[in-house]
Amino acid sequence: METIEVTLARELGMNPALEPLAAAFGPLLISRDLRRQAAPGWRGTPPELEPEAFSSGRPLLPEGGFQRPDADLCSALKDLVPLLRASLPGLDRELAALEDAVALGSLTPEVLWAAAFGRDASVAGIAPELLSFVAAETVRPFLERQAEDLAALISGLPWQGNVCPLCGGAPHMSVLRKPEGNEAFITAHGGKRFLRCSCCATEWAHKRVSCPSCGCEEPDELVVLRDPERPFERADCCTRCKGFLLCLDSAELVAVPHPDAAALVMAPLEARAIARKFRPLAGHIWSGLMA
Known part of the structure; x- marks a missing residue:
């Protein structure tokens, strides 16, 4: 997995329009990671x-x-x-x-x-x-x-909840990761879905096709927002409860972005979901700017 610095530098090289967001919140994400280590x-x-x-x-x-x-x-x-x-x-x-x-x-x-x-x-x-x-x-x-x-x-214990198994926090993004062996929740061309806690960054496995907020599994009620030029990024939205969750599909990526940096890069997608009257299950530090 890349560091936050590497992910942001690469993304800024491809999309200079991200500069204001990266300048405001990139240093905070980097500082948070260093403070966690210490x-x-x-x-x-x-x-x-x-x-x-x-x-x-x-x-x-x-x-x-x-x-x-x-x-x-x-x-x-x-x-x-x-x-x-x-x-x-x-x-x-x-x-x-x-x-x-x-x-x-x-x-x-x-x-x-x-x-x-x-x-x-x-x-x-x-x-x-x-x-x-x-x-x-x-x-x-x-x-x-x-x-x-x-x-x-x-670790390794079954957990079917839609909140963090460690602290009970709500997820604020999900990541699809390349499977290791024949695991559950895997489709032919994807990875295992992990929800990421907005409070402590713990990750846990969750069904791929299911709203983490209300449990809806009806395809007609689950909407995906994405940019065709960036198919590995999306917002998974539920028309039943109006919740949404950003998702990074890293299963086929050679360079796997840091989840926190990936979420910042997806801020425009987050803004699109909010503009369509969906609400994040939990916010990021920049989410207040999207309302």
Whole structure:
């Protein structure tokens, strides 16, 4: 699989129109990946897997079950905000106020963690939407790193749910990957479908022809949006529940893009789906611009 940098450089060479999006969000994706690599993983005893509950659709972690790295959160935010100010200059004043809140101690790890998960959290002078956005981007590398450590606990176990088997997060894209042997969910000229968690980046297998939101499998109600010149990218849309999910078909690709970079490159396709009144099952960091 390519790095985020390689995928974005290649795509920009073929489509310079992506430059504004790549300039704004490419550095954030690269930074997130580096921060994930440097983040502490799961500390102490891992959570206990309850096989019966898991097989009935209960994720490994309860809601809010990730470990909160209090000692690292505020320093991570301090490192992230300058990058956000450079990438998103239109938010410079608000981000400066957020930096001040950290310095004054009004933006605590507890508030940051709550905002990242959409719970009630507020800081004077900072819009709730901005606080939630920045908090989620601050926290996410820690979640991804902990998820990597916990993945072995559920590896190979059957999971039929439409949410992440590790944390219960909704998917925000899917990837078709080249099969290894005679696996289920495979068609003659495709790959196995994996959904990717919008919260911790865990991936899990799911039926190829099925809406991950409502389970619809009726061909007449499942719509595919794509650019004929890029057949390996599409938006899988459901007219029954009006949900959609971006999909990268990497099964026949020689150079496999990084999923996060591939999703950014598919932002125009995401905008098309939203314009047709479909809604993403979960958003990406740029999705607010598409509404």
